[in-house]
Every structure is written in structure tokens, then in C-alpha cells.
Amino acid sequence: MTVAEALASGGVEPREARLLLAAATGFSEATVLAFPERLLPAEVEARFVDSVARRRRGEPVAYILGHQEFYGLRLAVNPAVLIPRPETELLVDLALARDFRSVADLGTGCGALALALKHHRRAAQVVAVEASAGALAVARRNGVALGLAVDWRHGRWCAPLGAECFDLIVANPPYVAAGDQHLAALAFEPPEALVSGPDGLDAIREIAAAAPAHLVAGAWLVLEHGMGQDAAVRGLLERAGLEEVRSWPDLAGIPRVTGGRR
């Protein structure tokens, strides 16, 4: 099989075929594309054919490649973690617009939020909590690979925070309603990273109830949530006693992040 024949493989998008082929060869996309007539060595062809078969079965490209870019950082991912989404970068932008010397990231997954914040605020104390031991292992490995010192803690939401208070708490918790039709397209990702009760708000209810006690006076709690959940999340934060509660829209104008101040 030549490079050109590989790129013409059916059932995957051309952009994905280029990524999978580059990964199978170990060279950059530009290098691979420069020699369309080149014959692929047998082991490269076998790796590529296997990747394409996985992609055709619906596996996300990030799991096949083993990494995903988030806020300019290359993060290792595997099926123990949610693949960080570009829309979550809004939460990082909002966090970095605030002044903080300490931050907690609840439900860190592969460490996306914690690592992006530590990368941009080297002097800050960054604590990251995760209930899944498998996910926390991925996050730890990402911290080591990037040389970013995050205090990784295993446990449920605020439980591992003890009596500590922070200048900022961020979370991108699971917020999909059980039985939601979109879950079919997310079958490769861990359900505990996605689903949160009948209306998708169970995790946010728990965080809204527990997190304010871990904020110093004037500190923000900022949460990502699903489309159409903003009014409910504002209500939960207001009932938890937070002030200046508001939501922020994503690039499509849809409110996807809500926060409040102690």
C-alpha cells in the first residue's frame, strides 16, 4: 500500500486518515504527505489498517492516537478518561481572567483544567480531585510528562479538600442526563465522566452544596454544564449562597459555564 492509497481509505475522514497515517509512520503529517507514491513498510501498513478499523468502529481518534491537545498542551488520554473538549477551554479562559494563588479542579479526568491552569500560573497551588483511580493515574502521568506540579487527590468532589479553602474552584463535572440520546455517540468514553442522574444535574447539586465552604471570601466557583442547564445551575449556586451569579456563552452564544462568588 502506498501513502496515496492509504489516504484514500474509505470510512474515515481525510483529515483523520492523515493523522492516523502520520501516527503509524512516526513522521509528521507534512513529511508523510510529501511522498504520496512511497510504499509503506509492512509493519506501518499493519498499524495503519488497525487504526482505521478502530476508527470505523466508532472509536474516537484521540483514544487511537493516545493523546489530545487541550489549551496548547498535549495530554495523554485513554478510555479511563473523558477526552478533553475544545469548549472546556472557555472555563480556562474565565479562570485565568481571575486572580488566584490557589485553585481546586474537581473531577480532573486526564488533568486538563488543572494542568492548563498550572501551566499559566506556575506560582499557584493547584489541587486536582478525581474519583476514578484509572483517570487519576492518567492525570498524574500527564503532570510528570509536562513537568507541572499538581497536587493530585483521589476521592469524591470536595471530600479530599479537608478544611482547605481556595481562591478559585473550577469543575467540568458529568452533566448528561441518564438516557440522553447523545450518549449513543459517546459510548467509548467512561459513563461516570458523562452521566449524572435523571436531569444531568446530580454532580452539580453536590458541588454547589459542598464547594462554597472551600472558597475564601470573594473567591469564585466556576462550572461547565450542558446546553439549557444554565438557569438551573444559576439557581443552585444562588441557593448555595453565592453572589454575582452569572453564565458565560461559548463561541456559538450558548451559555455553557456558570459561576458565582462567595
Ligand SMILES: C[S@@+](CC[C@H](N)C(=O)[O-])C[C@H]1O[C@@H](n2cnc3c(N)ncnc32)[C@H](O)[C@@H]1O
Ligand atoms: C466531564 S469529565 C471532565 C474531565 C476533565 N475535567 C475535562 O474537563 O476534560 C468529569 C470527571 O469527573 C469525574 N467524577 C465523576 N464523579 C466524581 C466524583 N463524585 N468526585 C470526583 N470526580 C468525579 C469523572 O471520573 C470524570 O473524570
